[in-house]
Amino acid sequence: VDxxxxxxxxxxxxxxxxxxxxxxxxxxEVTIPKYLVDIMGALSQQLSGEVYAPFISSIQLAVRxxxxxxxxxxQANSFSLLxxxxxxxSDIQFKEEDPFLYPVANxxxxxxxxxxxxxxxxxxxxxxxxxxxxxxxxxxxxxNGDVKALEHGLAQCSGRLIALVPEGILHRxxxxxELRKMIIEKGILDTVINLPSPIFTQSKMGxxxx
Numbered sequence: 001v002d003x004x005x006x007x008x009x010x011x012x013x014x015x016x017x018x019x020x021x022x023x024x025x026x027x028x029e030v031t032i033p034k035y036l037v038d039i040m041g042a043l044s045q046q047l048s049g050e051v052y053a054p055f056i057s058s059i060q061l062a063v064r065x066x067x068x069x070x071x072x073x074x075q076a077n078s079f080s081l082l083x084x085x086x087x088x089x090s091d092i093q094f095k096e097e098d099p100f101l102y103p104v105a106n107x108x109x110x111x112x113x114x115x116x117x118x119x120x121x122x123x124x125x126x127x128x129x130x131x132x133x134x135x136x137x138x139x140x141x142x143x144n145g146d147v148k149a150l151e152h153g154l155a156q157c158s159g160r161l162i163a164l165v166p167e168g169i170l171h172r173x174x175x176x177x178e179l180r181k182m183i184i185e186k187g188i189l190d191t192v193i194n195l196p197s198p199i200f201t202q203s204k205m206g207x208x209x210x
Contacts, residue, residue, distance in 0.1 A: 030057045030120065032164065032199055037064050040118060040162050040209060043191070047159045049115025054099035054152065059083050061118040066092050073114070075099050099152055100130045100145075103137065111135055113158035120164045121149030123205060139182070143175040150179060150210075160190075167194065167206040 041064040044051065048070075053062035056076040063086060066072045072091075077098035079087070087094050095104060104112045125145025133141070137155040138148050146169050153161045169176050170192070183189045193209040 032060060032120065036164070036195070036199060036209075037061060039193070040164065041065065041068075043162050043209075044116045044118055044160065047116055049159060051116045051118055052104065052112075052114035052156055053118045054156070055119055055121045055149070056080075056083065057120040057122070058118060059086060061120065062092050063090060065116070065118060066090050073104060075104060077101075098131075100125075100148065103135055103152065103156060105135070109135075111137075111155055114156055115159040117153045117157040117161040117163070119149070119153050119162075121146070121153075123166050123207075125149070139178065140175060143179075147175045147179045154188075161210070163210050164207055165210060167208045170194075170208060 051065040062074040075095040197206040198204040
């Protein structure tokens with residue numbers, strides 16, 4: 001029997017998503033081009049260790065990280081049939097919980113720290129949909145969902161956070177400004193990559209990589 005040809009898992013995922021992109025238009029699940037998956041993956045490879053990929057749209061990043069033989073924890077409060085099929089074909093550890101409500105923690109309730117956090121959080125999540133924070137991750141209870149998503153990622157990270165977020169987080173006032181100020185004052189911002197629009201197959205919203 002001839003040896004089966006090797007394949008790029010991220011390319012397979014991109015093909016699968018392209019086949020069902022119309023069905024995803026009315027869900028929180030978005031997809032990004034493979035070159036962006038590769039960019040974010042390459043940024044993460046500057047460190048080694050365990051990867052955390054919260055939120056449903058981070059599945060492409062989780063697959064990219066796991067293809068490098070890295071231990072990956074993927075967390076989402078729901079998943080599509082496509083994501084379910086991808087998880088069955090991979091070694092990714094899946095936690096079916098809302099990252100906003102239930103951060104990954106040990107049995108004593110202490111939040112786990114991951115070497116690398118790769119994420120595409122839901123854009124514009126309403127504060128009323130997030131619920132209370134029992135782990136002191138969020139600076140303000142009434143902060144918007146984009147800010148809380150980044151604060152969640154930072155709370156679970158001990159090394160490098162790489163996030164695809166709305167470009168508005170760079171110039172909006174209020175809580176977005178306070179988040180930018182905190183990141184700069186702590187000296188933890190390494191790179192800002194402003195991306196051309198549109199990058200999502202389901203939306204024309206602009207985005208940046210932090």
